Amino acid sequence: MQRVADLDTPSMVVDLDKLEANIQRLQASLDSLGLANRPHIKTHKIPAIGHMQIAAGAKGITCQKLGEAEIFADAGFDDILIPYNLVGAPKMERLTRLARRVKMTVAVDGAVAARAIAEACDAAGVEVTLLIEVDTGMHRAGVQSPEDAQTLARSIADSPGVRFGGLMCYPTKPAMVAFHAEVRDRLTRDGIPLEQFSGGGTGAQQVSKDAGCTEHRSGTYSYNDLSVWRAGNCELDQCAMSVLVTVISTSCPGFSTIDGGSKTFTNDALQTTGVNGYVREFPEIYLEKMSEEHGVLNLSRLTDASARPRVGDKIHVIPNHACGTTNLHDVVYGYRAHGSRPTDGTLSGDELIEVEWPVPARGKIR
Amino acid sequence: MQRVADLDTPSMVVDLDKLEANIQRLQASLDSLGLANRPHIKTHKIPAIGHMQIAAGAKGITCQKLGEAEIFADAGFDDILIPYNLVGAPKMERLTRLARRVKMTVAVDGAVAARAIAEACDAAGVEVTLLIEVDTGMHRAGVQSPEDAQTLARSIADSPGVRFGGLMCYPTKPAMVAFHAEVRDRLTRDGIPLEQFSGGGTGAQQVSKDAGCTEHRSGTYSYNDLSVWRAGNCELDQCAMSVLVTVISTSCPGFSTIDGGSKTFTNDALQTTGVNGYVREFPEIYLEKMSEEHGVLNLSRLTDASARPRVGDKIHVIPNHACGTTNLHDVVYGYRAHGSRPTDGTLSGDELIEVEWPVPARGKIR
Numbered sequence: 001m002q003r004v005a006d007l008d009t010p011s012m013v014v015d016l017d018k019l020e021a022n023i024q025r026l027q028a029s030l031d032s033l034g035l036a037n038r039p040h041i042k043t044h045k046i047p048a049i050g051h052m053q054i055a056a057g058a059k060g061i062t063c064q065k066l067g068e069a070e071i072f073a074d075a076g077f078d079d080i081l082i083p084y085n086l087v088g089a090p091k092m093e094r095l096t097r098l099a100r101r102v103k104m105t106v107a108v109d110g111a112v113a114a115r116a117i118a119e120a121c122d123a124a125g126v127e128v129t130l131l132i133e134v135d136t137g138m139h140r141a142g143v144q145s146p147e148d149a150q151t152l153a154r155s156i157a158d159s160p161g162v163r164f165g166g167l168m169c170y171p172t173k174p175a176m177v178a179f180h181a182e183v184r185d186r187l188t189r190d191g192i193p194l195e196q197f198s199g200g201g202t203g204a205q206q207v208s209k210d211a212g213c214t215e216h217r218s219g220t221y222s223y224n225d226l227s228v229w230r231a232g233n234c235e236l237d238q239c240a241m242s243v244l245v246t247v248i249s250t251s252c253p254g255f256s257t258i259d260g261g262s263k264t265f266t267n268d269a270l271q272t273t274g275v276n277g278y279v280r281e282f283p284e285i286y287l288e289k290m291s292e293e294h295g296v297l298n299l300s301r302l303t304d305a306s307a308r309p310r311v312g313d314k315i316h317v318i319p320n321h322a323c324g325t326t327n328l329h330d331v332v333y334g335y336r337a338h339g340s341r342p343t344d345g346t347l348s349g350d351e352l353i354e355v356e357w358p359v360p361a362r363g364k365i366r
Numbered sequence: 367m368q369r370v371a372d373l374d375t376p377s378m379v380v381d382l383d384k385l386e387a388n389i390q391r392l393q394a395s396l397d398s399l400g401l402a403n404r405p406h407i408k409t410h411k412i413p414a415i416g417h418m419q420i421a422a423g424a425k426g427i428t429c430q431k432l433g434e435a436e437i438f439a440d441a442g443f444d445d446i447l448i449p450y451n452l453v454g455a456p457k458m459e460r461l462t463r464l465a466r467r468v469k470m471t472v473a474v475d476g477a478v479a480a481r482a483i484a485e486a487c488d489a490a491g492v493e494v495t496l497l498i499e500v501d502t503g504m505h506r507a508g509v510q511s512p513e514d515a516q517t518l519a520r521s522i523a524d525s526p527g528v529r530f531g532g533l534m535c536y537p538t539k540p541a542m543v544a545f546h547a548e549v550r551d552r553l554t555r556d557g558i559p560l561e562q563f564s565g566g567g568t569g570a571q572q573v574s575k576d577a578g579c580t581e582h583r584s585g586t587y588s589y590n591d592l593s594v595w596r597a598g599n600c601e602l603d604q605c606a607m608s609v610l611v612t613v614i615s616t617s618c619p620g621f622s623t624i625d626g627g628s629k630t631f632t633n634d635a636l637q638t639t640g641v642n643g644y645v646r647e648f649p650e651i652y653l654e655k656m657s658e659e660h661g662v663l664n665l666s667r668l669t670d671a672s673a674r675p676r677v678g679d680k681i682h683v684i685p686n687h688a689c690g691t692t693n694l695h696d697v698v699y700g701y702r703a704h705g706s707r708p709t710d711g712t713l714s715g716d717e718l719i720e721v722e723w724p725v726p727a728r729g730k731i732r
Contacts, residue, residue: 008456010731042658064659084659085614087625087678090374109617112677140623140660141615148617248451249507251475251514257506259453263693264731267633292408292689293430293450293731294506311478312453323658327629328693330729362729363696365376365630365659 004335004351005314009246010260012329013316016336016354018240019222020052026205026221027056033209033216038062038081038198040219043323045361046332047075049222060103062200062217066094067364073102081105081198083133083168083217085113085141091366092120099126107133107168107198109141114156121161130156131168131198134179138170146182150190153183157192166194166214171201176211184212203233225322226278227268241332242280242316243325245295247309256297256309258317261290265317266324280316282309287317332357370701370717371680375612376626378695379682382702382720384606385588386418392571392587393422399575399582404428404447404564406585409689411727412698413441415588426469428566428583432460433730439468447471447564449499449534449583451479451507457732458486465492473499473534473564475507480522488527496522497534497564500545504536512548516556519549523558532560532580537567542577550578569599591688592644593634607698608646608682609691611661613675622663622675624683627656631683632690646682648675653683698723 004013030037039053040062050061050072060079063069069080078101085108086095098104099121108114108130121128132149135142143149149167156164167183169176180197187194199208200217208216220227223241224234243264249257267290269276277287279297288298295317299308309315319325326332334355370379396403405419406428416427416438426445429435435446444467451474452461464470465487474480474496487494498515501508509515515533522530533549535542546563553560565574566583574582586593589607590600609630615623633656635642643653645663654664661683665674675681685691692698700721 008454008732085623085625085677087612087614088374109615110677113614116678135618138657138660139618139621140655140657140662142617144617144619246453248453248479249475251508251510252501252505253510255505257451259451260731262632262634262690266628267635267690268628269633289506291504291506294504296506311451311476312482324628324633328729328731363694365626365694366374 001352001354004244004333004353007244007333009244009314010264011244011333012325013242013244013333013335014223015240016334018238019049019334022222022224022238022240023052023056026218027058029205030216031057033205035205035209035213036215038215038217039222040064040200040217041068041072041361043219043222043326045326045359046357047072047077047360048357050075050077053222059215062219065364065366066091066098067366068361069098070094071361071364073098078102081217083107083170083198083200085109086117087113092116095128096120096124096126099128105129105131105165107131108152109133109143111152111155114152114159114162118156118159118161127161127163129163129165131165131196134167134169134176136169136171136173136176142169146179146186149183150186153187153192154190164192166196168198169200170217172199172204172208172211172213174207174210180212202228203231220322223322226275226318226320236278236318239318241322241325242318244314244316247311247313247315250308250311254299256299258295258297258315259293260317261292261294263292264328265290265295265319266321266328268321268324277317277319280318282307282315285309326359327362329359330362332359367718367720369715370610370699370719371715373610373699375610375680376630377610377699378691379608379610379699379701380589381606382700384604385415385700388588388590388604388606389418389422392584393424395571396582397423399571401571401575401579402581404581404583405588406430406566406583407434407438407727409585409588409692411692411725412723413438413443413726414723416441416443419588425581428585431730431732432457432464433732434727435464436460437727437730439464444468447583449473449536449564449566451475452483453479458482461494462486462490462492465494471495471497471531473497474518475499475509477518477521480518480528481525484522484525484527486527493527493529495529495531497531497562500533500535500542502535502537502539502542508535512545512552515549516552519553519558520556530558532562534564535566536583538565538570538574538577538579540573540576546578568594569597586688589688592641592684592686602644602684605684607688607691608684610680610682613677613679613681616674616677620665622665624661624663624681625659626683627658627660629658630694631656631661631685632687632694634687634690643683643685646684648673648681651675692725693728695725696728698725
């Protein structure tokens with residue numbers, strides 16, 4: 001089997017032991033809370049990993065774009081939520097085509113989007129379940145009040161072609177306890193059942209439980225990344241994904257340069273820290289700056305200057321944002337560490353590649 | 367012909383009149399300065415646009431990655447510069463394979479990279495021209511002093527398999543005048559000819575001329591973007607590329623949400639301004655925040671609230687960074703405006719799609 005250390009760079013690699021443990025851990029957490037698991041596949045965009053999540057107990061999946069949903073429906077996933085207003089005639093045609101073969105649920109936040117979906121589904125003779133998105137602070141979509149949710153729910157409940165399912169939010173926040181209760185009261189008086197409440201956010205499982213959610217959507221938990229780690233929702237050692245890069249220049253005092261930048265990692269930055277990636281093999285070194293194809297490692301914390309990486313060294317960088325990184329890579333290498341795993345986070349050289357996954361939902365922006 | 371207004375969204379679109387004018391303008395500027403033009407194709411990653419640049423007078427092209435160079439060599443480009451240390455055995459094999467069929471020039475900044483290329487070329491029986499990269503302030507690669515340039519030039523000149531070509535820098539800075547002169551003096555004393563000096567940076571043509579460059583590399587000029595505009599190197603109306611998006615939510619007071627975010631535009635942000643994109647049709651509205659698939663338009667500058675975009679409206683967003691945006695799109699639509707072109711920057715509805723270009727060098731990170 002090919003060794004990770006022999007891969008050309010940059011290459012996105014996934015530690016399969018850690019990936020499997022991450023999937024089991026989140027599933028166990030949701031099982032103990034009695035919440036259904038509906039993982040968001042935008043983090044990996046790979047059906048094989050989605051199947052691992054289903055096998056662990058997930059009831060369905062979340063896709064952000066119809067293009068993702070089409071690929072996952074082709075791969076056998078039959079219960080798909082799109083937590084996002086779908087707008088426009090081409091999308092109505094694709095949604096109804098999907099709804100003919102799998103259970104589709106879509107979140108909406110207003111009458112225009114809800115009506116268009118209802119009319120398209122009615123004309124096509126299919127049914128889609130609609131959830132009402134509630135804004136919990138992202139200020140990008142979602143109804144603003146229980147009154148607005150009630151008005152929209154009534155309109156959905158009265159429309160052919162769609163079925164009113166309940167509520168959806170991201171991320172779940174404590175304020176959802178009261179909001180959900182009030183919407184439920186209002187709809188009970190209207191005789192409209194509120195069956196489903198979909199909460200979300202890696203690390204927000206307990207909040208979803210408290211708010212009365214029936215299911216929870218997490219994405220990043222499968223890989224984890226520096227953002228999840230900084231939020232306190234994983235250990236650094238639980239980051240399953242990293243990018244293998246090569247040191248290509250040491251000419252600038254205080255810095256080393258790698259062959260990956262914003263076109264490898266994204267510029268989804270931790271602005272407040274100036275740290276855009278951690279280097280597994282050199283815990284004192286961090287990715288500070290990125291151009292498109294250059295990443296600049298800051299060496300100022302190095303206590304032993306002779307431990308500085310040299311031109312040609314291959315190192316693993318854990319990025320800020322797994323989901324953005326995934327979207328830049330056509331292929332991902334899954335490896336497993338054999339022999340003794342070093343306890344300091346470095347790789348032993350015995351990491352063998354078990355699987356090479358294409359990323360078929362990469363770039364599915366429509 | 368299909369109209370731009372009928373495209374599904376998000377879709378990356380290019381105004382062909384503006385693209386052609388941008389290509390002619392930069393070529394005329396370099397012609398008047400007597401500098402050869404070696405455009406960087408990373409901005410568009412499309413051979414057809416590279417051929418337009420060659421037809422306008424460019425002498426060769428610049429590619430950042432071997433994967434780009436392989437695609438452009440297949441498309442008939444025969445003079446390719448990679449301004450970037452190539453390191454590692456797989457890359458040596460690919461470089462020598464390319465050098466068998468096209469003229470390859472590579473920039474290096476140290477003995478390790480130079481020696482590896484020389485040995486690989488010598489073993490393969492091919493010759494690659496090496497330029498020495500000079501650091502002009504990016505602090506990511508490049509020799510730091512004329513002495514270091516001289517030492518490296520001597521070593522390259524003595525090596526079989528490679529030919530010493532000269533210097534390379536990005537971006538060209540005024541300090542290059544003295545640096546270049548001193549390196550030239552030192553190498554003249556050594557009997558080593560310094561034939562080529564490759565400068566770069568959209569808008570830095572005159573600086574390259576003053577520094578004694580023989581050629582100039584610009585990339586972003588073909589499309590232009592908000593970064594080029596803010597640097598004073600183009601008019602907003604000369605931005606040829608934009609992304610057609612749909613307004614999908616108006617539920618949050620003061621904002622409208624579009625169906626594109628950091629996976630459509632990148633997070634290559636103009637941090638200081640909070641403006642991440644301009645909307646052609648609504649000059650008072652700007653793209654403020656981005657999630658992965660949501661973009662949030664700030665409406666606070668709107669003088670006429672009734673002019674607020676509605677759910678379903680399609681609008682064109684000019685992004686911060688054309689090169690990063692290109693790398694997220696599998697296809698680009700080239701259109702031409704017919705009938706009278708509105709003078710306020712909006713589209714007339716008569717923009718007809720003439721060409722649908724795949725982006726074959728997208729995602730070529732190796």
